[in-house]
Amino acid sequence: MTSAVVVGSGPNGLAAAATLAIGGLDVTVLEAAPTIGGGTRTTELTIPGLLHDECSGFHPLGVDTPLSRHVDLGARGLRWCWPEVQYTSPLDENGRGGTAVRSCRSTAAGLGDDEASWSRLFGRLDTGFADITEDFLRPLLRMPRHPFKLAQFGVPAALPTRWIARSFDTPEARTLWAGVAAHAFRPFGAAFSSAIGVALATAAHTYGWPVAEGGSRAISDALAAEVRDRGGKIEVGITVTSLDQIGPADVVMLDTSPAAALTILGDRVPARVARAYRRFRYGPGAFKVDFAVHEGVPWLHEPSRRAGTVHVGGSYEEVASAEAAINDGRMPERPFVLVGQQYLTDPQRSEGRLHPVYSYAHVPAGYTGDATGAIITQIERFAPGFSDRVEATHVRTTTELSRYNANYVGGDIVSGSNDLRQLLFRPRLAIDPYATGVDGIYLCSAATPPGAGAHGMCGFNAARAALTAMGRTQSSRH
Numbered sequence: 362m363t364s365a366v367v368v369g370s371g372p373n374g375l376a377a378a379a380t381l382a383i384g385g386l387d388v389t390v391l392e393a394a395p396t397i398g399g400g401t402r403t404t405e406l407t408i409p410g411l412l413h414d415e416c417s418g419f420h421p422l423g424v425d426t427p428l429s430r431h432v433d434l435g436a437r438g439l440r441w442c443w444p445e446v447q448y449t450s451p452l453d454e455n456g457r458g459g460t461a462v463r464s465c466r467s468t469a470a471g472l473g474d475d476e477a478s479w480s481r482l483f484g485r486l487d488t489g490f491a492d493i494t495e496d497f498l499r500p501l502l503r504m505p506r507h508p509f510k511l512a513q514f515g516v517p518a519a520l521p522t523r524w525i526a527r528s529f530d531t532p533e534a535r536t537l538w539a540g541v542a543a544h545a546f547r548p549f550g551a552a553f554s555s556a557i558g559v560a561l562a563t564a565a566h567t568y569g570w571p572v573a574e575g576g577s578r579a580i581s582d583a584l585a586a587e588v589r590d591r592g593g594k595i596e597v598g599i600t601v602t603s604l605d606q607i608g609p610a611d612v613v614m615l616d617t618s619p620a621a622a623l624t625i626l627g628d629r630v631p632a633r634v635a636r637a638y639r640r641f642r643y644g645p646g647a648f649k650v651d652f653a654v655h656e657g658v659p660w661l662h663e664p665s666r667r668a669g670t671v672h673v674g675g676s677y678e679e680v681a682s683a684e685a686a687i688n689d690g691r692m693p694e695r696p697f698v699l700v701g702q703q704y705l706t707d708p709q710r711s712e713g714r715l716h717p718v719y720s721y722a723h724v725p726a727g728y729t730g731d732a733t734g735a736i737i738t739q740i741e742r743f744a745p746g747f748s749d750r751v752e753a754t755h756v757r758t759t760t761e762l763s764r765y766n767a768n769y770v771g772g773d774i775v776s777g778s779n780d781l782r783q784l785l786f787r788p789r790l791a792i793d794p795y796a797t798g799v800d801g802i803y804l805c806s807a808a809t810p811p812g813a814g815a816h817g818m819c820g821f822n823a824a825r826a827a828l829t830a831m832g833r834t835q836s837s838r839h
């Protein structure tokens with residue numbers, strides 16, 4: 362039987378393993394950490410009974426993908442829960458802010474004078490977004506299946522974030538846009554810095570920003586169940602540093618950073634690939650604080666009390682300045698903070714009136730300071746009385762994040778800077794970006810297309826590339 366070894370059990374490693382197992386290969390997954398899941402683990406980080414997502418929390422791009430159509434994750438226990446409000450951005454003015462819901466029309470209607478501008482930008486993309494995602498969830502150097510729709514998406518995506526901001530007049534629409542655009546971790550003046558924001562804002566209208574019932578670990582648990590049910594094995598506590606540890610295998614998938622792939626492959630990697638992996642650039646970092654909070658966060662902006670995600674940064678200008686600073690290697694006094702309230706739609710994560718609240722600040726790469734105070738001050742600014750409600754905290758610095766998971770180099774949670782080159786061609790310019798140049802060995806982590814997120818599409822695409830190279834017909838679950 363043809364055999365495959367997958368190094369790393371993040372959503373991409375497990376998606377690759379499941380796809381190879383469905384393709385008839387004998388699969389073994391080797392994971393460095395004591396538990397599977399990579400960026401999709403859920404743990405009682407603060408107080409027993411409170412379920413905190415350690416990394417990914419929201420999954421707008423995981424709901425309907427070629428992977429989710431190939432592997433029946435619902436049959437493996439994955440259920441999505443949608444918050445009533447998808448995301449918000451509160452402003453300083455008493456109770457004001459921007460609010461995004463799962464309808465472009467209703468979101469636009471809440472933006473006053475910017476109703477038409479929001480509808481013009483996102484309404485056109487909302488119709489047929491499934492076709493657009495099918496193309497951008499694949500490597501870009503392929504013939505698009507829906508070229509006209511992809512081009513429609515490409516026009517706003519190519520713009521700097523601040524150009525799109527100019528089409529909005531109200532502080533509400535401007536900060537709503539800033540919050541969603543900040544997910545790219547890019548300076549707002551950079552070309553293509555809008556791409557991720559445009560995708561996530563449109564996805565909020567089309568798919569919502571759902572959480573996984575019981576925690577994001579349900580994603581990796583479902584993928585792992587598929588692997589095991591098809592005879593695959595998963596071993597934990599094994600850090601792979603060399604191919605010699607793996608033994609003979611027809612296919613090897615590396616759910617690792619390009620830097621770790623270089624170490625594992627050693628001098629087998631062709632020089633041009635080694636150069637590209639060495640040149641691979643990592644982005645700014647994240648500083649994560651999880652809270653156990655009595656009665657939740659007392660936001661002044663009422664819709665934020667019902668939102669899954671709250672983007673905390675103030676006005677558009679403040680968020681733009683904070684993102685510029687972290688890209689410049691400076692820690693802003695008022696960082697951009699993302700707050701997650703997954704428990705609102707998935708109450709089993711709470712214990713009575715004590716709720717798990719998730720947050721991380723955008724900080725410079727490898728930031729060595731303590732951002733806990735800055736995060737609390739930012740939340741308190743829009744939710745006075747918040748700190749009095751905090752019962753316990755759990756902090757993970759950039760250094761701890763990269764120790765926790767080697768793929769988050771310097772605390773970079775998007776597995777490589779989303780600069781122009783890497784947004785379009787990561788980890789290198791190649792027809793098959795998953796190929797490492799060593800026969801049968803592929804990179805399948807979020808450092809490959811389509812990039813970060815717990816959608817598993819990097820692993821799925823890499824596994825399909827391997828199956829195609831072996832001349833295997835790609836059977837589906839049916």
Ligand SMILES: Cc1cc2nc3c(=O)[nH]c(=O)nc-3n(C[C@H](O)[C@H](O)[C@H](O)COP(=O)(O)OP(=O)(O)OC[C@H]3O[C@@H](n4cnc5c(N)ncnc54)[C@H](O)[C@@H]3O)c2cc1C
Pocket residue numbers: 368369370371372373374375391392393394397398399400401415416417418419420599600601602616617618621647649721765766767768769774775776805806807808812813814815816819
């Ligand atoms: C704080 C935070 C918040 C996030 N929020 C979201 C979100 O809301 N939505 C979303 O979609 N995404 C989010 N992400 C990003 C998402 O988690 C990642 O993009 C995704 O997990 C990448 O999957 P992966 O399989 O490529 O790598 P990972 O999930 O990082 O998994 C890699 C695995 O490989 C293992 N490994 C690495 N090297 C080796 C080795 N040499 N030997 C053995 N094992 C190895 C690691 O231990 C790890 O388990 C977030 C990430 C973080 C950290």
